Amino acid sequence: MEEIIQSFEVTKGKKSGDLLTEKSDDQKLKIGFLACGYFEYWRMYEGLREQVVQDMETIADRLSQNHHIIYPGLVETLDTADEAGRRFKHDHIDLLIISEGTYCPDYFVHQALGHLADNIPLICFASQAHSKIDFNSGYDQSLRNSGPMGVIQLTGGFRKMGKYEKYESVAGAIDDDEAYEDIDRLIQVFTTIKNLRNMTIGVVGHVFRGMYDFNFDKTAVTGKFGPHVMDINIDHLMNIYEENGDTDPRIKALCEQSRSEFTVVDLEDEDITRSARLGIALQDLVKRYKLNGLVLLGQHHIEVKANASCYLGLSEILSKDQAVAVTEGDVLGCILSKVLKDFTGHTAFYGEWEEMDKSLNAIMLLGHGFIDPRECREDRPVYIKPACENWGFEGNSVGFESTYKPGPITMTHAIQDTKGWRLLISEGELLDTPPMSINESYMIVRVHKPVKQYFEELMHHGFSHHSIAAPGHVGKQLECFARQLGMDVCWL
Incomplete structure (x- = not known):
């Protein structure tokens, strides 16, 4: 009997x-390394070629420690440039790093580039053999350090031609750890951009009524960032909820886990059980529909149907790296949560701009009921308490109260307005403040300008009332991300 596809x-x-049969997971990039030297110099200075070959091998070996590098060897003639370009094309590289061990004519590089797509991402690495000028060396060592001249010539030509306009640049010696860290961060940006194209975001519900700052065009979102935004009817979630029933052993296990790992305040067993049942259904939804991201509307929607908050389930999804997840229909917030997680290695905090404190020169970011417990302060309990807002359930339901560890923090969000796409970038410091008892998770972040001015400028820029925040300062990576996607950057 012929199979019926539905x-x-x-x-x-x-x-x-x-639907895909298998979930799309993140992939590493295949990276080509184009290392150039100029054949004319070899006859002039005995031993120079051998030194340059070793210098470029040093770069290739260092890059290969963290990345999948395709290195065809030193390009020193037009033929070897052509062969390198053909190799990169054959291997379907995602990104090309260009460096020069001596000055090299730019047409060598263009010969290789001619085999690749016009929009191939490029990192131009102005490298040199030594980190200091040797005042006692000869001209051969000046040539060995002349690669930056060739790379500067190359990028000047790019600008003049109007080609490869989004190339990124790094400068440093071949043993400069900071230079390789910069390259690693740039590679992560390009990796994230590629993996976003394979991301599926499931949306249960819609943007909370009003919230015009969040309303989005799915076509525009896919066109700019890449993810497929998939509408999932609430019936799909509730069917899973009913299929599982209230005797699914995973429900009891999650309740026991919650009481073991968290400090429970003012919640009855039944309150936690109802949240756990919904939480298991949400995890099953992510698995069933092969989701990389989950966007919910809890208020007067899911919470009414399940008679429970979504927060225990969302925290489980985050802590088990099943997907990135947000609420209130904030699809862009979901995408930026993925971006920040890639850049920092930490689960992003999903907050909203709340209060200001002039004495601390700080702002409060207020959460949305859920948090990744792995990110919480280890010197304080992680509380589950009655959710601070009730949007349709009876009695109480689970909400998290905690905060992240003190330290550097980056905040961001994106918006599409009448002039195009813009990305907000702000760096600050998560303060070590006394605990709050507000039945909600939060962050207290010191900012780098007077806090009243900070809020005034935030309003002047006109951004989402949500803030996606994660530990670490990754503003430069976000700036690169925006540049590659053609977004205007607003530093705050």
């Missing part, structure tokens, strides 16, 4: 014609 709308998690 939509995910009716298959209830079985194989369908409009």
Whole structure:
């Protein structure tokens, strides 16, 4: 009998014609390394070629420690440039790093580039053999350090031609750890951009009524960032919820885990059980529909249907790296949560701009009921308490109260307005402040300008009332991300 292919709308998690059978996971980039030297110099200075070959091998070996590098060897003639370009094309590289061990004519590089797509991402590494000028060396060592001249010539030509306009640049010696860290950060940006194209975001519900700052065009979101935004009817979630029933052993296990790992205040067993049942259903939804991101509307929507808050389930999804997840229909916030997690290695905090404190020169970011417990301060309990806002459930339901560890922090969000796409970037310091008892998670962040001026400028820029925040200062990476996607940057 011929197999009948049906939509995910009716298959209830079985194989369908409009869902991938396997979830798309993040992939590392294949990176080409184009290392150049000029054949004319070899006859002039005995031993120089051998030194340059070793210098470029040093770069290739260092890059290979963290990345999949394709290195065809030193390009020193037009033929070897052409061969390198053909090799890169054959291996389908995602990114090309260009460096020069001596000055090299720019047409060598263009010969290789001619085999690749016009929009191939480029990192131009102005490298040199020594980190200091040797005042006692000969001209041969000046040539060995002349690569930056060639790279500067190359990038000047790019600008003049109007080609490869989004190349990124790094400068440093071949043993400069900071230079390789800069390259690593740039590679992460390009990796994230590629992996966003394979991301599926499931949306249950819609943007909270009003919230015009969040309303989005799915086509524009996919066109700019890459993810596929998939509407999931709440019936799909509630069908899973009903299929599991209230005797699923995972519900009891999650309740026991919650009481073991968190400090429970003013919640009855039944309150936690209802949240756990919804939490298991949410995890099953992510698995069933192969989601990389989950966006919910809890208020007067899911919470009414399940008679429980979503927060325990969302915290589990985050802490088990099943997906990135947000609420209130904030699809862009979901995307930026993925970006910050890639850049920092930490789960982003999903907050909103709340209060200001002039004495601390700080702002409060207020959470949305859930948090990744792995990110919470280890010297304080992680509380689960009655959710601070009730949007349709009876009695109490689970909400998290905690904060992240003190230290540097980066905050961001994106918006599309009448002039195009813009990205907010702000760096600050998460302060070590006394604990709050507000039945909600929070951050107290010191900013780098007077806090009243900070809020005034935030309003003047006109951004989302949500703030996606993560430990570490990654503003420069976000700036690169915006540049590659053609977004205007607003530093705050």
